[in-house]
Amino acid sequence: MINKIQTKLYFLSLSIFIISIDQVTKYLIFYNYKKFINKDFLLFRLDFVKNYGAAFNIFSGSRIFLSFISIIFSILLIYFMLSKNTSKSIDLYSYSFILGGTIGNGIDRILKGFVIDFINLNIINFPVFNIADISINIGFVFLLYSIFKNKR
Numbered sequence: 001m002i003n004k005i006q007t008k009l010y011f012l013s014l015s016i017f018i019i020s021i022d023q024v025t026k027y028l029i030f031y032n033y034k035k036f037i038n039k040d041f042l043l044f045r046l047d048f049v050k051n052y053g054a055a056f057n058i059f060s061g062s063r064i065f066l067s068f069i070s071i072i073f074s075i076l077l078i079y080f081m082l083s084k085n086t087s088k089s090i091d092l093y094s095y096s097f098i099l100g101g102t103i104g105n106g107i108d109r110i111l112k113g114f115v116i117d118f119i120n121l122n123i124i125n126f127p128v129f130n131i132a133d134i135s136i137n138i139g140f141v142f143l144l145y146s147i148f149k150n151k152r
Contacts, residue, residue, distance in 0.1 A: 004087075011081055011092045018100025022131040023107060026116040036118075044121050049128045050114040063113050070106030074099060090146045097139030104132030 029036055033048040054066055077099040081092060108115040117128040 007092070008082055011096045012078075014093075014096040015081075015100040015103070018097065018131070018135045019104045019107070022100070022104035022135065025118070025131050026104075026108065029118045030116055033118075040122070043123055044119050046118055047120040047128050049117040051117045051128075052114045063109060067106065067110045070102055070109060073102050074106060077102065088146065090142055090149075094139045094142035094146060097135045097142065099139075101132035101134070101136035101139065104135070105130070 029046070029048055036046045037048050039046045053062070054069075077095050081095045081099070105115045115130065115132075117130050117133070119130060119134075120126075120128045
């Protein structure tokens with residue numbers, strides 16, 4: 001019983017860590033963007049973009065709708081993480097990464113009205129994104145892996 005509680009707390013802590021890293025990086029960009037923007041690194045460049053929509057700027061200007069979706073998904077993910085039926089590590093990692101990213105972007109959307117994006121890839125033409133977006137995508141890949149692995 002204690003081991004299961006420790007496991008669930010570990011995965012919730014992972015989400016909190018992701019939220020923290022996401023919010024710290026967005027804070028640094030938001031308040032110091034003149035120092036950081038257009039700094040070129042090997043694979044990416046730092047930019048400052050206010051994203052008023054969701055991924056690829058869909059639903060732009062729908063702050064209340066997107067905030068509501070963030071809250072609902074966060075509650076569902078916490079429920080999935082804490083439910084007794086969820087015991088596979090890959091699923092828990094998936095939920096943790098998606099939850100961390102969802103809350104990270106949700107905080108921006110609710111408090112600022114937009115999501116701060118700042119990572120711009122040099123190697124391909126791709127929309128600017130942030131740590132929360134990376135986290136959501138990692139979680140999604142884990143979830144797809146789990147689904148395909150279980151179908152075998």
